[in-house]
Each structure stands twice: as structure tokens, then as C-alpha cells.
Amino acid sequence: MSKKPRKLVIAVTGLNAIDSPGPGVAVIRAIRECPDFDVRIIGLSYDALEPGIYLHDIVDKTYQIPYPSVGTDSLMDRLRFIHEIEKIDVIIPNFDAELFNFIKISAKLNEMGIKTFLPEIEQFNARDKMKLFGFGQKNGFHVPEDKLIHELKELKKIDSEFDFPLVVKGKFYDAIIAHSTEEAEKAFLKIQAKWGLPIIIQEFIRGTEINIAALGDGNGNAISIIPMRKLYITDKGKAWAGVTLEDENLLELARKFIRVTRWRGGCELEVMLTNDGKPYIMEVNPRFPAWIYLTAAAGQNQPSSLVKMALGDHVEPFTAYEAGKIFIRYAWDHITDIREFQKISANGEL
Amino acid sequence: MRVRKNIATSDEGFVFNPATGDSFSTNSIGAEIIRLMKGEKSAKELVEIFCSKYDVDKALFERDLEDFTLQLKEFNILE
DSSP: OOOOOEEEEEEEOOOOOSSSOOSHHHHHHHHHTOTTEEEEEEEEESSTTOGGGGOTTTOSEEEEOOOGGGOHHHHHHHHHHHHHHHOOSEEEOOOHHHHHHHHHHHHHHHHHTOBOOOOOHHHHHHTOTTTHHHHHHHHTOBOOOEEEEOSGGGGGGGGGTOOSSEEEEOSSSOEEEESSHHHHHHHHHHHHHHHOSOEEEEEOOOSEEEEEEEEEESSSOEEEEEEEEEEEEOTTSOEEEEEEOOOHHHHHHHHHHHHHHTOEEEEEEEEEEOTTSOEEEEEEESSOOTTTHHHHHTTOOHHHHHHHHHTTOOOOOOOOOOTTOEEEOOOOOOOOOHHHHHHHHHHSBO | OOBOTTOEEOTTSEEEETTTTEEEEOOHHHHHHHHHHHTTOOHHHHHHHHHHHSOOOHHHHHHHHHHHHHHHHHTTOBO
16 A cells, blocks of 8 residues: 655745746656655745746745745745645745855744755865865866956956956856956956956856756765756756756765865756866756756656755665756746736735 | 677767766668677778678778777777
8 A cells, every 4th residue: 555645835936937047946846746745835936926836737836935034034034934834844936046044044944843954064165166166176076267357357367367268257156158358347347347356257167068957965965966967058047948868977076075175955966078088067056947847757866865965855866867868948838827926916925 | 899888879870978977879781780889890801701601802901991990089989
């Protein structure tokens, strides 16, 4: 006789399934497919036009939450309110910019009975893109050289330190490849206006773009690792199609990352594999990627394993997955009614 | 001239390298060559098999096989 699925209420952020998508909808899809759970999904949104809010077969109920810049007190107040109604078992935050706040309040959430499975602040900070080069040097990873720039004039002499092309990156998001000082200055101003200072100048590495979704147990063990090669890349650099790979070197790279950081939770390693086979870590995202459903499709359901670990279950590391599994993202015009938009806009709930 | 162990091939001539994510299409002769290579046939054996099976000039086939083998190596299909 099969075990009865566990009834759970799981709150998820990152419902912005847009051209540069948040991972929320994919995380929910994977969790809903897990036969061990009978879930009610609570969406936590920032913007009234996040598509996931209106996908009622994906998200049962959505509440708006305050932007990360407002701080943890407002976030706690809002979550307390939602918890009183919904009795949340687990929260899975999926945005880089909100993670710091969620990590900070995770102990308080735990006291309220809401479980999370997030990295420690030290782990979170160690992989920060502004510290990535030092992290790589300390732990023996290939990482591109970089330099933090605080003023436009520092770019004038950048050609003495970096060859062109180089990459101009924002501290949270965005990366622009610049082929000259003029292009670098333009990119600096554009990214500064959006994400502020400092700006990161990074060595350009030529190669094949590979992303690795990994899940660590917090004790140095990798529960799951799925490498994926981008097959189709959007103008924002996002994978619109990708295929799972079978490459022991990539698996070992992710195992080593999880081991040295004792990573707790989901993460994504953005890797550039050079023609001579060197895997450069370009960035480490401290949460699941938007393509995370592919891990479930390939046989390692990372989001549902995270839920189990958040609830204190012992989860054995996966040992196999299917290489050659492809995801192809598609755009779909979902139709809703102005009344739905009005409800989430005016009441902060839908 | 050994096909890498993890290379997936189909009868239609589709070749997938799961280590790199690359995929290729060959014609039916290419597919037959890869299938025989997977069965550990040497170049000499391949020449014998194809020249007895098809109406083909031996020297021409040897040259084409060498070209094809180089391509397979370049694409990491062969060890």
C-alpha cells in the first residue's frame, strides 16, 4: 500500500515567468509533480503583473509582499499575517535580491513553524560576484579575473589591465560585453543607472555556456547535480532551450563547490567551458535557476528534495539522471480579467 | 578509431554526444559506419565490408572514410 501524500502549504516567490524568468513557476511545477506531497501553493509576489499570480492551476493563492529594500521588519509583518491565514509549512525564496532578508529572518520563521532551507550568510557572501575571484583562488576553481570599479574615470586605463573584449557587470544582474573603452563606458552608465555601484569589470572567457543546478545538504554533500548546456540563448543571455549533459568533470566541479562551501539549499553554477576543457565559474546564483524543472524531468527533482530537507527528512543523494533531456521554453498569452488584476493591485491578494 | 562509450546514435543517423550536448546528423552510410565502429571494426575491416557490399572504388572509399573519421574526431565522437 502506498503512503498517503503529505499535506503541505508551500510559499514560493519568483512568479515572474517573463523573458528573463524567475524560477518560481518551475519550482512549483516540480513540487506539484512529487507524489509524496499534496500541496497548497501560496505565491508571494512583488508586482501585480507577475504571470504566476494568474496561473490558478499552478498557484492556489497569491499575496504581495514588500520589496526587499523595505527591510526585514515589514517582510516579517507581512509573512506573519499570511501565516495566520495559510499556516505555511515551507517558504522557498527564489530571487537573489530577497535572499539576504530571508536568510536573516529564517530563525524567526522557524520559531513560527515555517521551514526554509537556505545557505548561511557566510556561504551566501562567499559566492558573491564581487568576491568570486578571491573565492576561486582560495579554493582552486578557475574564475575570470575581475576588478570593481566605483567611478567612470577608472575605466580610462582599464585597457592596461584587461584585454578587449571584457565584460561589464552589475552587482546584482546584467552583463554587457564591451569591445572598446567607449563601449565599456556606455555599459558602465547603463548598468550603474539600473543597479548602482560598484560595477564589475570581468575578463571575457570564450567557450561553451553550461549551467549546473545543484542542491547541497549543508554538510558538504551534493544531493543532486544536473549540468545543462544552453542550446538557445536569448538577447538577455538566458537559456531558452537546453539539454542535460553527462560529464564527470562538471559533476566533480559542482561536488567540490558544495563540499568547500558546505552549501545548504539550491544553487546554480554558471560555467564557461573553454575549448581546452577548462571549466571557468562565471557566477554562482544562490538559488534554483529558472530551468529547474529540467532536473525533475531528468530524474532528480531538486525542489521536492529541498522541501523534504527543509522539513527535516533525510534525503539520500541521487545517483543517476537522464542525459539528453531537453527543455524548450515557450511564450503563451495567458488571458485573465481586469477584476483579477484589480484584486491583486488593490488588495494585495488574489 | 573507437566511438566514445557514451555516444548515442540512432538508425536514422542522428548522433548525440551527452558530454557536450552536441548533436549531428549523418546520411545512412555515415550511420552504418558509426554503427560498425561501435562494434569495434577497424578501418581495414570497414573498407572490406563496404567495398564488398556497395559498388564503390576502394581508394575513393578509403579517402572518404579518412575524411569522415577526422570529422568524428574533431566533434569528439571518437576517442
